[in-house]
Every structure is written in C-alpha cells, then in structure tokens.
Amino acid sequence: MASAPCPTCPIFPRHVCRRHSRRRLASTSGATLIDALLSASAAGITELLSPYPPGWGGTLLVGLLHSIEIALGATCLGLLIGTGGAYGKLYGGPVVRDLLAVYTTIVRAVPELVLILLLYYAGTDLINQALTAMGYQRVDVSGLAAGIAVLGFVQGAYSTEVIRGAILAIPQGQIEAARAYGMSPGLLLRRITLPSMLPFAIPGLANLWLIATKDTALLAVVGFYELALATRQAAGVTKAYFTFFFAAGVLYLLLSLFSNLVIGRVETWSRRGMPSLKEAR
Template sequence: MFYGYLPMILSGLKVTLSVAFASLVVASALGLVGAVAKVYGSGLARGAATAYTTVVRALPDLLVMLVVFYGGQIMLNRFGERVGWGYVDVDPFLAGTSTLGFIFGAYLTETFRGAILSVPAGQIEAAFSCGLRRRQVLRFILVPQMMRHAIPGLTNNWLVMLKATALVSIIGLDDMVHRADLASAATREPFTFYALIGLIYLSVTTISVVIFQLVERRFSRGVKTLGAT
C-alpha cells in the first residue's frame, strides 16, 4: 500500500510533531512574557510587546520563516567572521521551531493577555495585601485561573500552528510533507500522497481537539461545581 512509502512518511510524522511541540513551548513562553508585559509592564515593555504582536501578525508566516532562516544565517555568519568563527549552518529544526514559536508567540500574547484580564483584579489585590510575592501570585492565583480562559484560544493556535508545520519543508527539514514530496516525485502519484498527508493532519487535529476539551473540562470543573451550588 502507498508503494511501500507509508513507513517513511509515518516516520516523518515524528519530526512534524516534534516541531509542533517544540514550537508550542517557545510560543507559550513568548506569549506569557508578552502578555505580562502588556498588562503589568512599564511603558517601554508595553510598547515593545505591542510592536512585536503588531508586526508579526501583519506578516505572512512563510515570509517570516524565510527571513529568519536565510537572513538569520547571513547575520550569524557575518558576526562569526568578526569573532573568528567558522561558517555556521543553521539547523533547519532549530530554525523552524524558533520561527514558528516566534510567530505564534505573538498570537498567544493576545490570548494570554485576554485571559489575564479575565481574572478579577480584586483577587490579585487581595493576594498582595496578604503578603504574597509576585511570583506566588502568578503561580497560585493568576496562572491557574487564566488558563481556564486561555484554553480555547490556545487550542485554536495549536491547530493552526500544527498545520503551519508544513512550511518547514521548504527550508530542508525532513518532515512528513518533505517525505511525501519525495514519494510523489518517485511514483508520480502526488494526489495519493498529499491526500494521505491530509488525512494524517486531520487525524492529529481531531485527537488534539479531544485532548484540549478534556483539559478544558479539568480546569472548569471547580467553576461548574460552584455554579451548580
């Protein structure tokens, strides 16, 4: 079936999922930092976070990836020439994950910002008045409550980012799409392999939706119980 290329493509799925998960970690970290900067930061921090989200969300993902991969490699090697390094070849996996994380960090900044603003300000003020430090407030009060509001937006961004992983094939990463390209070129059956890729993406996104729904129910369990009483 599939001319014997199915194991190769499924092996490429591991690369695709690795890129997606690594990108989610980067995006979540940037999004949380950006959201905190927008809500609680100084004027300079708010301005930087606003510029970041505005510029990144206005540019096509493909353009940003090409600029980071090729432009970043040029800048890195020019810097390397000055400090005496040899030629540096940017790893496609690192370039792909950092670029996707950078892009979707801008979207998650707005997701997390809205979630933070959904937490009653009185609870934050009460926590500080009880002597809790900023880190404790974030860990025990703000983050647990904001996650309940952030999960729907986080789900949508994860699904879009999962599909956007197909872009990493253009920078030479041997992912599922790249392997499907090789298989379709060898067999001259592009529809067969691209349809297979579509079914795999559909399966992964469906499983992701189910998992995020379970997570959302977990975070909303106490709220529902409170509402019922």
C-alpha cells in the same frame, strides 16, 4: 407473423430473450472488469502506503513525527514568549509595552511564509556574521532548531494576545486579595494568575496548537524534512499525487482529532471547581 417463443423462456419471444441474454452478459462482463480494476487499484494503493519498502508509508510517518516535534517545540517556545509578552504588556514600562506592541503587530500583519523565509535565511546569516565578527567560526544551524525557533517566534506573538486576554478575564478581586496578603509577583503568577487564567486561555491556545501543526508544512519551502515534504517526494517518485496527498490529509486530520481529545480533557481539568456551562445557563 408472431415470433416463436423461446424454448428456455416461453413467456418472451425468441428475439427478445436473446436481447436480454446479451444485455446480461454485457453487464456481467462490465461488473467483472470493474471489480478487477478496483481490486488492482486497492492492491496498488496498499503497496504504495505500506510502511515497508518499496512502500512509502514509513516515509510519511517519519515526516509526521518531525512535524509533531516542531509543533511541540514551537508551541512551548511560543508559550514562554507569550507569557512574558503578556506580562510585559500589562505590567511593563512604556518602552517595554511599545516594543511588544511593535512585535505583535508586525508578526500578525506579515504572512507567515514571508516571516519563515526571512527569519530562516536572514536569521542564520546574522548569527554567523556575529560569530565571525567575534572571531568564532561559522556554524551550521540545525534544521529542527531553526524550525522551532522560527515557528516559536511567530506563535509567541499570537500567544501574547491570547494570554493577555485571559489575564484580563480574571476577576480583579483575586489579584487584589493576593497583593493584600503580600504575595510577590512570582508567587502571584504561580498561585493565582496562571491557575485562574487557564480556563480562559485554553481555547485560544488550542487553536494555536492546531495552527502550529499545519504551519509545519510551510517549512518545506526551506527544505526541512516534515510531512509535506515527505509527501511531495513520495508523490514525485511514484506519480501517485492524489493517493499520497490524500493520505497526508488524513494524517493531519487524525492528529487534529487526537489533539482535540486531549485538549478537551485538559480544559475539563482546568475548569474543576467552576460551574459547568449547563449550570450557568
């Protein structure tokens, strides 16, 4: 015997229409529950990442600022060491070249975390022992200064090789012409070597800058307050590990994207007067 048609939907039998109604009700309830959960989750994440208490967004931004300070200081120190090291390797005496070769080989061979632990603890201890031996009181080394010194020492070894390669890429005719005009080594460096080597050095130095921004996270192991340590503290208190470490990753990514934009402008400026890559092809 055929089932009676549904009064509200004559096309389908009554039992089929009731089944569809239950399915629609279940799907509507599920969608409502998911929307409520997503709204609550978004509100919770917004509250956690708020820059105002009880949010931890301000803490992350302070940590990011400290990371940028260390990376800037370490990069500048590394450039100074690298410029001197490159000139020493190219134009120094045998002893200077051998010492610089040992320095660059050891720093590039030993993991950076090991170097940071060694230089941070052993370096500060040696400084205090030397001061005590000379009759002075022990000093507390600033965490910012120690972080810049440690990462700058590491960056200097890599910068030495990058700048040395860039100097070797300069056409030797320019340097020989400057020497024929009687330029002193300092004037030759300022007017010929540095401007000519910039287009060759910037790509490698840009990579070192991006590495320095990430290497600041290694200083968390010695207790310096930067983005990685701030993220770990916020996640430990709130137990929202995924939220905060994902937010830290986004901040590192934004810093890298902004750095790439600035580096691209600097590289274009350094190549002014030179044929473009499209013309070279």
